[in-house]
Amino acid sequence: MRFSSNLILWYKQHKRDLPWRNTRDPYRIWISEIILQQTRVNQGLSYYCKLVEKYPDVHALANADEDELLRVWQGLGYYSRARNMHHTAKVVAYKMDGIFPDSYHELIKLKGIGSYTAAAISSICFNEHQTVVDGNVFRVLSRLFGVDTPINTAQGKKQFEKLAHELNDGGESGLFNQALMEFGALHCTPKQANCASCIFAAQCYASRHGKVDVLPVKEKKQKVKERYLNFFFVHDAYGNTLIQKRVMKDIWQGLYQFVLNETKEETGVEDMMPDLLGLYNGSKNIKRVDRCTHKLTHQKLYIQFIEVEVEKLGANDVSGYEIVSMSDLGNLAFPKPLERYLKDFKVR
DNA sequence: AACACGGGGTA
DNA sequence: TACCCAGTGTT
Numbered sequence: 001m002r003f004s005s006n007l008i009l010w011y012k013q014h015k016r017d018l019p020w021r022n023t024r025d026p027y028r029i030w031i032s033e034i035i036l037q038q039t040r041v042n043q044g045l046s047y048y049c050k051l052v053e054k055y056p057d058v059h060a061l062a063n064a065d066e067d068e069l070l071r072v073w074q075g076l077g078y079y080s081r082a083r084n085m086h087h088t089a090k091v092v093a094y095k096m097d098g099i100f101p102d103s104y105h106e107l108i109k110l111k112g113i114g115s116y117t118a119a120a121i122s123s124i125c126f127n128e129h130q131t132v133v134d135g136n137v138f139r140v141l142s143r144l145f146g147v148d149t150p151i152n153t154a155q156g157k158k159q160f161e162k163l164a165h166e167l168n169d170g171g172e173s174g175l176f177n178q179a180l181m182e183f184g185a186l187h188c189t190p191k192q193a194n195c196a197s198c199i200f201a202a203q204c205y206a207s208r209h210g211k212v213d214v215l216p217v218k219e220k221k222q223k224v225k226e227r228y229l230n231f232f233f234v235h236d237a238y239g240n241t242l243i244q245k246r247v248m249k250d251i252w253q254g255l256y257q258f259v260l261n262e263t264k265e266e267t268g269v270e271d272m273m274p275d276l277l278g279l280y281n282g283s284k285n286i287k288r289v290d291r292c293t294h295k296l297t298h299q300k301l302y303i304q305f306i307e308v309e310v311e312k313l314g315a316n317d318v319s320g321y322e323i324v325s326m327s328d329l330g331n332l333a334f335p336k337p338l339e340r341y342l343k344d345f346k347v348r
Numbered sequence: 349a350a351c352a353c354g355g356g357g358t359a
Numbered sequence: 360t361a362c363c364c365a366g367t368g369t370t
Contacts, residue, residue: 032365033366034366035365036364036365036366037364037366037367038353038354038364038365038366038367039354039355039356039364039365039366040356040357040363040364040365041364042356042357043355043356043357043364044365075354075355076354076355077353077354077356078353078354078355078366078367079353079354080352080353080367081353081366081367084368111367111368112366112368113367114366114367114368115366115367116365116366117366117367120365132365134364134366135363135364135365135366136364136365137365139363153349154349177365178365181365182365184365185364189358190358190359190362190363190364191358191359191362191363192358192359218362218363222350222352249352249369250352250353251352251353251354252353252354253353294354294355295354295355296353296354296355297352297355298351298352298353299352299353299354335354336354336355
């Protein structure tokens, strides 16, 4: 039996029942694919449900407020996905009469849609003969055929694309693509692959040669940069706080933060007081200092939260920051560690 | 080609 | 810890 037929049979037996698998509406498939970029199904599932309920069609999403959209996206990470999605929704709604392009080559022109997502949407929604190559595909094919070309090189990517496309020969590209990814996600997993019960074990190079744990090959990772972020959570007796939208090209673009002083190294609160003096010219009271670390893929953040109570926040005291009532913070998106701080703050 | 961009799950 | 995840955009 052909590999593609065998794979699709496996898929029909083992696939998970997921909400985006009950539709071929390009809007919904698009939302699901953006969410699932570098994100596991279990992590993205609730976000998908929230998004399609709040924004049932591309017009609703196009008309959304960006802060509101980022708040829905809060906690999922890679926030450029949300900003690009919003941009593309406006393009589709206002320049394409709300109709998504129906081909790979048109889809890939849209912001946030790269080769993977264009292949996924065009194959799943329009049955175009395109083949997805994601982390699952790299893993399954490298093991099955013993391909040890590093997957994070241009050569490797081309080689796997060619191989995947040759295998996708059954005229059901949407099914084939989802089947291959599902097989990687559920069966041919990164750790402890289920070789004992694998339908392909007899022909699998890695299984026969004991190389399951060394494939796929990936070239060394980038190193992690360390940063020291000192946030002043300033509030007054009237429940007002000081916040700022992050606009720089940096992590957490578009999200909100407290008064920030970033330093080159671990810095005591006393040494940062001069900066704070310039920010608020009335009397102030440092109530509490909390510390935490936060790991990103490429950065390790050493975070201090300095709670500062002042008498009354007024427009004359601050520049570059907004005065916002504590009760309105729930409508804005904050980075994970700041959201956690706010949650703890409310409890105590 | 190399890097930047989050957060959570897994061993 | 270290690695990985239904990747894309920028430099």
